[in-house]
Amino acid sequence: MPLRSTGLVALFVLGIAGASCAEGxxxxxxxxxxxxxxxxxxIEEDTxxxxxxxxxxxxxxxxxxxxxxxxSTSEAGDATGETPTDADKCAAGCPKDTVxxxxxxxxxxxxxxxxxxxxxxxxxxxxxxTDDNCDGSDGVVEKCVYVSASSGDDTKSGxxxxxxxxxxxxxxxxxxxxxxxxxxxxxxSGLVTMESGVSVYGGFDEKDPDFKFKRSxxxxxxxxxxxxxxxxxxxxxxxxxxxxxxxxxxxxxVGQSAYGVRSAGGSGTFYxxxxxxxxxxxxxxxxxxxxxxxxTGGDGGAGAGGCDGxxxxxxxxxxxxxxxxxxxxxxxxxxxGGGSGSNGGNGTVGAGGAGASADSCFGGGNKGGPGGPAIxxxxxxxxxxxxSAYGSITSEGIYTPARGPAGLGGQNGGSGGGGGGGGGGxxxxxxxxxxxxGGGGGGGGAGGCGGAAGEGGxxxxxxxxxxxxxxxxxxxxxCDIKVAKGANGGNGAVGGSGGGGGSGGVGGNGADDSGExxxxxxxxxxGxGGPGxGGPGGPSVCVGHSASVTVTFATGLGKNSCVNGGGGAGGxxxxxxxxxxxxxxxxxxxxxxxx
Numbered sequence: 001m002p003l004r005s006t007g008l009v010a011l012f013v014l015g016i017a018g019a020s021c022a023e024g025x026x027x028x029x030x031x032x033x034x035x036x037x038x039x040x041x042x043i044e045e046d047t048x049x050x051x052x053x054x055x056x057x058x059x060x061x062x063x064x065x066x067x068x069x070x071x072s073t074s075e076a077g078d079a080t081g082e083t084p085t086d087a088d089k090c091a092a093g094c095p096k097d098t099v100x101x102x103x104x105x106x107x108x109x110x111x112x113x114x115x116x117x118x119x120x121x122x123x124x125x126x127x128x129x130t131d132d133n134c135d136g137s138d139g140v141v142e143k144c145v146y147v148s149a150s151s152g153d154d155t156k157s158g159x160x161x162x163x164x165x166x167x168x169x170x171x172x173x174x175x176x177x178x179x180x181x182x183x184x185x186x187x188x189s190g191l192v193t194m195e196s197g198v199s200v201y202g203g204f205d206e207k208d209p210d211f212k213f214k215r216s217x218x219x220x221x222x223x224x225x226x227x228x229x230x231x232x233x234x235x236x237x238x239x240x241x242x243x244x245x246x247x248x249x250x251x252x253x254v255g256q257s258a259y260g261v262r263s264a265g266g267s268g269t270f271y272x273x274x275x276x277x278x279x280x281x282x283x284x285x286x287x288x289x290x291x292x293x294x295x296t297g298g299d300g301g302a303g304a305g306g307c308d309g310x311x312x313x314x315x316x317x318x319x320x321x322x323x324x325x326x327x328x329x330x331x332x333x334x335x336x337g338g339g340s341g342s343n344g345g346n347g348t349v350g351a352g353g354a355g356a357s358a359d360s361c362f363g364g365g366n367k368g369g370p371g372g373p374a375i376x377x378x379x380x381x382x383x384x385x386x387x388s389a390y391g392s393i394t395s396e397g398i399y400t401p402a403r404g405p406a407g408l409g410g411q412n413g414g415s416g417g418g419g420g421g422g423g424g425g426x427x428x429x430x431x432x433x434x435x436x437x438g439g440g441g442g443g444g445g446a447g448g449c450g451g452a453a454g455e456g457g458x459x460x461x462x463x464x465x466x467x468x469x470x471x472x473x474x475x476x477x478x479c480d481i482k483v484a485k486g487a488n489g490g491n492g493a494v495g496g497s498g499g500g501g502g503s504g505g506v507g508g509n510g511a512d513d514s515g516e517x518x519x520x521x522x523x524x525x526x527g528x529g530g531p532g533x534g535g536p537g538g539p540s541v542c543v544g545h546s547a548s549v550t551v552t553f554a555t556g557l558g559k560n561s562c563v564n565g566g567g568g569a570g571g572x573x574x575x576x577x578x579x580x581x582x583x584x585x586x587x588x589x590x591x592x593x594x595x
Contacts, residue, residue: 089110090109090110093110094111094112095109095110095112097115097116097117097118098113098115099112099114099116100112100113100114101113101135101136116131119133120133122140123139124139125138125240125243126274127273127274129203129215137211137213139182141160143180144158144174144180145164145170145173145179145180145181145182146158146170146182146184146204146206146213147163147164147181147183147184148163148164148165148206149165149166149184149186150186151163152164152166152184153165154169158170163206166188167188167200171192171193172195174195174198175197175198178197180198180199180200180201181199181200182204182213183200183201183202183204184204184213184219185202185203185204185216185221186206186221186222187222187224188222188224189224190225191229191230192223193231193233194230195239196234196235196239196268200241200242201243202220202221202223202242202243202244202245203215203216203219203220203221205219221245222245223244223246224247225248225249226251226252226258227252227258228251228258228259229259229260231262232262232270233396235263235265235266235269238268238271239268239269239271240271241261241270241272241273241275242271242275243274243275244276245278246261246276246277246278247260247279248260248277248278250282251282251283251461254283254285254286255282255286255458255461255487255490255535255538256283257399257401257461257463258461258462259397259464259465259467260278260465260481261466262396262397262464262466262467263466263468263469263470263472263474264396264468264469265468265471265549266472267471267472268472269473269474270473270474270475271475272474272475272477272479273475273478274477276479276480277465277466277481277482279464279483280463281461281486281565281568282460282462282487282538283460284460284487284488284490284568285401285403285458285459285460285461285489285490285535286457286458286490286535287493288403288404288406288456288458288532288535289455290455290493290494290495290496291409291453291454291455291493291495291496293496293498293499294324294410294448294449294451294496294497294526295322295448295499296449296499296501297320297326297328297415297447297501297523298327298445299443299445299446299503299504300318300319300328300329300371300444300446300502300504300505301318301319301320301443302442302505302508303315303316303317303332303334303442304316304317304334304439304440304508305439305440305508305509305510305511306422306438306509306512306515306516307511308425308436308514311435312437313437313439313440314335314439314440314517315333315334315440315508316330316331316332316333316421316440317505317506317520318330318331318443318505319331319418319443320443320444320445320446320502321446322415322446322447322449323449324412324450325412326347326413326414326415326446326447326448326449327347328350328371328417328447328520328523329347329352329371329416330344330345330352330443330444331418331419331421331441331442331443332344332345332355332368332418332420332421332440333440333441334368334424334438334515335422335437335514336437336438337358337426337427338358338424338426339358339424340356340357340358340424341355341356341420341424341438341440341517342355342420343369343420343421344368344371344417344418344419344420344421344518344520345417345418345444346417346418347374347445347447348414348447349374349376349415349447350372350373350374350414350415350416350522351371352371352372352417352419352444353372353418353420353520354368354518355369355420356368356420356422356438356518357423358423358424358438359424359425359426359514360513361426361433362433362513363425363426363513365422365423365436365512365513365516366515367422367517368419368420368423368439368441368518369420370419370504370507370519370520371419371420371442371521372417373445374413374414374445374447374501374522374523377448377498377524378410378411378412378413378450378498378524378525379411380410380495380498380527380577380578381407381410381411381451381528381529381530382407382579383531383533383573383580383581383582384407384456384530384531384573384582385405385582386405386583387402387403387404387405387533387536387584387585388402388536389402389539389567389585392595393467393544393545393546393595395470397467397468397469399464399467399539399544399595401461401489401535402535402536403455403456403457404490404492404532404535404536404570404573404584405581406456406533407453407495407529407532407533407579408529409451409452409453409529409530410450410496410526410527410529410530410577411527412447412448412449412526413447413449413501413523413525413526413527414447414523415444415445416501416522418441418442418443418444418520419442419505419517419518419521420441420518421439421440421517421518422439422507422508422510422515422516422518423510424436424515425437425510425512425514426513433512436511436512437514438510438511439515440508441507441508441520442507442517442518443505444504444505444522445502445504445521445523447502447525447526448501448523448524448526449498449526450527450528450529451496451527451528452495452496453496453530453531454493454495454529454576455492456533456535456584457490457491457492457493457572458489458490459587460537460538461487461538462486462538463484463539463540463541463565464483464539464543464544465542465562466543467545468543468544468546468549469546470548471548471549472550473549473550474545474550475552476543476553477553478558478560479560479561480561481560481562481563482563482564483542483562485565485566485568486537486538486565486566486567486568487568488568488570489534489536489538489569489587490571491535491573491574492531492535492571492581492584493531494529494532494575494576495528495574495576496528496529497528499526500525501522501523501525503522504519506519528576528577529576531574531576531579531580531581532574532581533571533581533582533584534570534571534582534584535570535584536568536584536585536586537568537584537586537587538567538568539587539593539595540564540565540566540587541588541590541591541592542555542562542564542592543593544592545592545593545595546594546595547594553591553592555591564590564591566587566589567586569584570584570585571583571584572584
């Protein structure tokens with residue numbers, strides 16, 4: 001009877017031990033662990049005897065101790081000399097380095113089917129897929145919202161048995177629960193927008209026969225989108241993006257860039273680790289806009305004719321008008337009687353003509369002097385020179401390409417002087433001749449305006465594995481990054497032609513004994529605008545950043561790998577008015593660059 005009694009007790013103990021071998025929830029995940037931080041709320045997987053999971057919310061997560069080292073049981077028999085049963089061996093719990101994950105007492109030794117060496121309660125995601133806390137998978141199982149593109153439903157709870165469907169919905173739910181997001185080994189299309197404190201992990205095998213959503217090297221999680229794949233607007237607490245294949249295709253638009261990951265700052269640390277990042281090329285830069293042609297200078301007005309025996313007439317010709325401040329000189333007013341005509345106004349270059357003196361009775365009149373012309377045209381503008389290959393980063397983490405320098409505008413032409421007024425006709429004794437008014441001088445022609453400069457070409461878009469701005473810390477580790485060749489820069493544009501100079505106005509005719517006014521001088525043409533330079537080629541950089549970001553990134557064995565396609569070609573400089581703009585600078589390329 002002692003043997004039978006011992007067996008019954010052992011079987012009773014086996015039933016209790018088999019139910020307590022499962023590993024419990026951990027209470028602290030530390031940096032890099034799904035749910036990194038002790039939030040007080042976890043999503044816990046509760047496995048029933050049938051192997052079908054049900055989820056509960058447990059506000060007091062802790063280690064149940066199911067997977068620890070229990071030591072070996074003695075097989076020497078009891079004091080009576082009887083041989084111990086299997087129940088005696090299992091009375092102390094799971095054998096060393098085994099854990100009961102499935103809750104089935106018939107699997108494994110003593111119902112403990114999962115071989116695992118427990119290292120602690122935390123389990124950071126790692127590149128070896130090691131289950132440090134023996135809860136069934138790399139990472140802390142109970143601290144994730146799970147996602148499956150093929151079988152998920154965004155109305156579900158997000159447990160391993162009720163995954164959600166979209167990354168965006170899962171991130172929103174994880175934010176409220178204080179946990180992370182774990183993605184099945186499938187492809188997810190569209191932009192992923194990170195939330196500070198919600199890490200996103202890939203590589204979970206939803207169809208693992210022994211443990212749903214077990215993290216595995218065979219499960220590849222791919223995020224794809226055009227332009228930007230992952231955008232982190234603001235990271236203020238430690239956040240991870242790990243275990244993913246990130247593929248960015250080319251964007252649309254002019255001079256736009258492609259990014260695997262784009263970060264806009266914050267005060268926290270953003271870990272980008274264990275990822276394969278492949279980025280397509282940006283789009284070519286646009287060509288510059290041609291400079292506008294300079295306006296033609298206005299013609300000078302004609303002087304009014306003189307007056308026989310009267311004081312009317314002889315009005316000065318109007319100055320040629322200008323839209324660029326090179327108006328012509330005003331004509332001189334005709335003299336009256338014994339008075340001389342007034343001098344014409346000076347142009348910017350041509351001097352005004354002298355007014356003529358009065359003539360005596362029967363003298364025929366004295367003609368006003370002509371206004372001086374502007375002969376030399378304005379100087380053409382210089383061509384745009386070589387520009388910088390480095391653009392800038394906006395507050396949203398978007399790269400803005402530099403553009404090629406524009407040319408300089410052409411110099412305005414000179415304006416002509418106004419013609420002098422004709423001399424008046426004098427009387428003699430008041431009865432032989434009457435007083436006459438001389439003709440007015442013609443207005444000077446305005447100078448032509450210089451042509452506007454041709455713009456430089458817009459820089460080409462870049463290809464960036466990761467681009468970060470706005471402060472904080474960026475850690476890129478054990479990533480394989482391949483970026484495409486930068487896009488070509490746009491071409492420079494020609495400058496505008498200079499406007500023609502205005503013609504001087506004719507002088508007014510004299511009357512009887514008065515003289516005619518002098519003609520206004522012609523204005524000269526404006527100079528042509530200088531052509532623009534070509535835009536720089538786009539960058540091809542694995543990690544780009546602004547000066548405000550502290551970056552940890554290195555390439556080599558046990559670090560990161562970086563393959564770049566080379567910077568884009570610079571655009572062609574334009575040629576006009578006998579001069580040519582500089583070619584655009586080749587784009588920047590390298591492992592890491594500061595913009």
